[in-house]
Amino acid sequence: MKRPDDWTILKLLQWTTTYFKEHDIESARIDAELLLAFALGLERIDLYLRYDQPLNPDELTRFRTMVKRRVAREPVAYILGAKEFWELEMAVGPEVLIPRPETECLVEAVLDFLKNENGPEAPRFLDLGTGSGAIAMALARSCPTARVVALDRSCAALALADRNRRRHHLEDRVDLVAGDWLAPFSDTRARFDVVVSNPPYISSGQIDGLQPEIVRYEPRAALDGGPDGLDCLALIIGAAPALLSPGGAVFLEIGHDQFPAVQRLAHESGVYRDVACRPDYSGMDRVACLVRH
Ligand code: GLN
Numbered sequence: 001m002k003r004p005d006d007w008t009i010l011k012l013l014q015w016t017t018t019y020f021k022e023h024d025i026e027s028a029r030i031d032a033e034l035l036l037a038f039a040l041g042l043e044r045i046d047l048y049l050r051y052d053q054p055l056n057p058d059e060l061t062r063f064r065t066m067v068k069r070r071v072a073r074e075p076v077a078y079i080l081g082a083k084e085f086w087e088l089e090m091a092v093g094p095e096v097l098i099p100r101p102e103t104e105c106l107v108e109a110v111l112d113f114l115k116n117e118n119g120p121e122a123p124r125f126l127d128l129g130t131g132s133g134a135i136a137m138a139l140a141r142s143c144p145t146a147r148v149v150a151l152d153r154s155c156a157a158l159a160l161a162d163r164n165r166r167r168h169h170l171e172d173r174v175d176l177v178a179g180d181w182l183a184p185f186s187d188t189r190a191r192f193d194v195v196v197s198n199p200p201y202i203s204s205g206q207i208d209g210l211q212p213e214i215v216r217y218e219p220r221a222a223l224d225g226g227p228d229g230l231d232c233l234a235l236i237i238g239a240a241p242a243l244l245s246p247g248g249a250v251f252l253e254i255g256h257d258q259f260p261a262v263q264r265l266a267h268e269s270g271v272y273r274d275v276a277c278r279p280d281y282s283g284m285d286r287v288a289c290l291v292r293h
Contacts, residue, residue, distance in 0.1 A: 007060060010051035012036060016067055023071050031076050038080050039063040073212040086138035091163045095156035097222040099134035102280040103198050106253045107138045109278050109287045110194055113249055114143070120193055121145060126243065128181055128197035128236060129153075131222060133161030133174070135196055140170045149192070151177045151184065154221070181232070182239040191248075195240045198253035199232035201225040229255055234265050241271040241292050249291045256284040266290050 013032050020028035037044045039062045040055070055063065069079050077083040077098045083090050085099035086107055092098055114123055122145040127136040130150035140148045148170075152158050158176050165174050177184055202223045208215055214223070225231050233252055240250045250272075254262055259277045266275045272290045280286035 006054035008052050008054050009036065009040075009047050012055065012063065013047070019067070020070065023073075025070065025073075031070060034076050035066045035070060035079065036063055039066060072216075074217055075213045078217060083132075085132075085134040086141070088134075088137055088141060088164075088168055090132050090134050090137070091160055091167065092132050093160060094217060095154060095219060096131040096160055097198075097218055099132060102286050103135065103253055104138070105278060105280045106196065106198060106251055106287050107135060107142070109289055110139060110196055110251050111142055113194070113251070113289065117247065122147065123193040124191070124245075125149070126185075126192040126195045127151065128195065129199050129222070129232070130161050130176070131157050131198075133164045133176075135198060136161070136174050137164055137168050137170060139196070140173050141168060146173065148174045149177055149190075150174055151179055151181075153178065153180045154219075181235055182243060185243055190243060191245045192243055193245055193248045194251060195236070195244060195248070196251045197232075197236055199225065199236060201229045201233055201253065201255050201258060203227060203229035228261075229258065230261055230265070233258065233262060237262065237265045237290065238269055240290075241269065244292045247292065249289055252288045252290075253286060254288050256286070259285045259288060262288045262290075 013036060016032035017029045020031055025031060033044050033047055037047055039059055066079050075098055077092050078094055081091060081093060083092050083098050086104055090099055123143060125139050125146055125148045127148060127150040130136050130152045133150055136148045136150035140146055150161060155178060158178055161176055165171055200223050202225055204224050204227055207223055263275050266272045271292055273293045274291035276289045277285050278287040
């Protein structure tokens with residue numbers, strides 16, 4: 001028999017939402033739902049059909065542990081160990097940046113470029129700093145004939161990217177390479193149609209001012225782009241042309257105010273014929289596209 005003081009799904013959602021709000025967590029209700037659904041092994045939508053269902057002690061303990069982690073401002077994606085990107089579920093952990101919706105604009109820009117340029121039958125992509133492998137998997141999934149090389153210097157990140165590669169059955173078309181930016185290719189004749197990257201592009205001094213979720217939990221190496229945030233962007237813009245086939249392009253995710261600097265860097269290198277920028281869903285400059293002569 002149900003006692004009136006039982007913690008039902010509805011009561012827990014209400015309590016947790018208030019508790020999260022008190023701790024300045026913006027998406028309080030959604031986070032409560034995501035965590036509770038996960039603790040119960042349900043889809044979020046199922047919660048609504050079971051509002052009166054009480055939790056058993058095990059479920060309650062599991063949920064409490066997750067609530068504590070969230071109140072310490074750990075991102076939901078790390079607690080769940082997963083984040084959706086490009087409609088693919090990606091395994092994530094503290095060793096990689098959580099894939100962001102804005103980064104889907106980068107994937108979109110690459111796909112549009114191939115379509116408009118009448119790109120090669122079987123395009124070759126290089127994803128620099130692949131992290132969870134989100135960009136690499138999204139591109140491989142969207143271009144069934146493409147081959148992707150995904151590189152990261154962190155072996156922990158590559159292990160996670162490998163999990164995502166297997167999860168989405170892309171082992172035969174996505175190669176994972178350990179290395180520092182373009183160094184592994186310096187002695188090779190490898191050529192790519194597109195080099196893509198969401199590199200660290202936040203200036204070092206700004207990182208500590210970001211949300212606690214980011215500052216405390218996401219890998220600093222995936223965020224920190226040096227004094228002006230441009231270190232990795234400059235490196236890629238300078239070195240990528242040697243690996244691009246003629247007419248190939250570099251696609252970079254950038255900060256909202258970095259496009260003028262990217263234009264300058266591209267101009268200085270003297271090897272790009274076309275430099276353009278695309279906004280993200282909130283209208284901010286987000287993706288730079290540099291086409292090689
Ligand atoms: N390429 C990965 C992503 O876009 C990781 C990016 C990074 O760590 N800066 O999610």
